[in-house]
Amino acid sequence: MTAAAATAxxxxxxxxxxxxxxxxxxxxxxRRCGLATVSGLPTRGTVLGFVHSVMRLNPHRxxxxxxxxxxxNTSLPHRAQLPGFAGFGxxxxxxxxxxxxxxxxxxxxxxxxxxxxxxxxxxxxxDGQAVFADLDAHHPEIAEELAVPRxxxxxxxxxxxxxxxxxxxxxxxxFRLRLDELVKFSPHLTPHLPVLRAVLDRHRTNMTLSVGExxxxxxxxxxxxRGPFTGDRLxxxxxxxPIPAMALRPGFVRAAARTGEQREPECS
Ligand SMILES: [Fe+2]
Numbered sequence: 001m002t003a004a005a006a007t008a009x010x011x012x013x014x015x016x017x018x019x020x021x022x023x024x025x026x027x028x029x030x031r032r033c034g035l036a037t038v039s040g041l042p043t044r045g046t047v048l049g050f051v052h053s054v055m056r057l058n059p060h061r062x063x064x065x066x067x068x069x070x071x072x073n074t075s076l077p078h079r080a081q082l083p084g085f086a087g088f089g090x091x092x093x094x095x096x097x098x099x100x101x102x103x104x105x106x107x108x109x110x111x112x113x114x115x116x117x118x119x120x121x122x123x124x125x126x127d128g129q130a131v132f133a134d135l136d137a138h139h140p141e142i143a144e145e146l147a148v149p150r151x152x153x154x155x156x157x158x159x160x161x162x163x164x165x166x167x168x169x170x171x172x173x174x175f176r177l178r179l180d181e182l183v184k185f186s187p188h189l190t191p192h193l194p195v196l197r198a199v200l201d202r203h204r205t206n207m208t209l210s211v212g213e214x215x216x217x218x219x220x221x222x223x224x225x226r227g228p229f230t231g232d233r234l235x236x237x238x239x240x241x242p243i244p245a246m247a248l249r250p251g252f253v254r255a256a257a258r259t260g261e262q263r264e265p266e267c268s
Contacts, residue, residue: 027246034218042212055108055240071235095223096178101155106239112214118231123207126223128175130203133255142192151186174220174251221252
């Protein structure tokens with residue numbers, strides 16, 4: 001077991017995958033759980049090799065020539081971070097869907113640690129399926145409001161009007177959310193935000209990544225966040241869509257309610 005898993009136990013710690021198991025196990029885990037941890041990727045080259053085996057990269061504003069994004073603290077002292085660039089500072093990042101302000105955010109996101117922080121910088125992960133089930137069971141009125149079309153505006157100008165929960169037929173849904181200055185909610189939804197934040201907190205899992213460790217998540221299901229940190233933390237991120245062989249259906253299956261402590265056994 002890695003040092004990261006030892007100091008920050010997670011429900012996924014025993015699912016680190018070997019090279020040989022990756023392809024089929026990753027596909028199965030993404031279908032079932034929407035999340036898999038990975039290890040043994042200590043360099044940009046090894047990360048890139050893995051990325052090409054699971055996704056087609058979506059280049060974007062912040063990505064480098066190889067399609068990966070280098071995430072480290074580039075902010076200057078005493079200068080405020082511009083909206084949309086907070087990831088390149090060392091502050092806390094609230095839970096969010098990656099690239100929530102475009103019409104169709106990338107389905108997959110991989111984050112791998114190349115150099116850990118001196119202190120802090122833990123990764124927070126929240127399963128939208130569990131949040132959705134919790135809301136359905138205990139706050140159905142909030143689940144309804146979150147699914148009202150065009151009830152949330154994501155971005156700061158050239159953004160996208162959408163909703164947090166998109167229902168995809170009778171038993172599937174997708175999830176899009178952020179809780180920072182880059183989102184505005186409808187007046188009907190705004191009063192529910194404190195309860196929504198509490199539900200999100202209930203389903204949050206924290207992970208501290210060591211060199212070569214990371215996670216691959218379904219960005220239409222899971223939210224991610226980051227704690228503030230010190231030191232020269234260095235991560236690489238890949239955004240893209242699954243290779244066709246994975247055959248991931250849109251969204252995720254709506255599940256029966258359970259608490260954060262009662263995860264599905266096959267995803268724990
Ligand atoms: Fe992010």
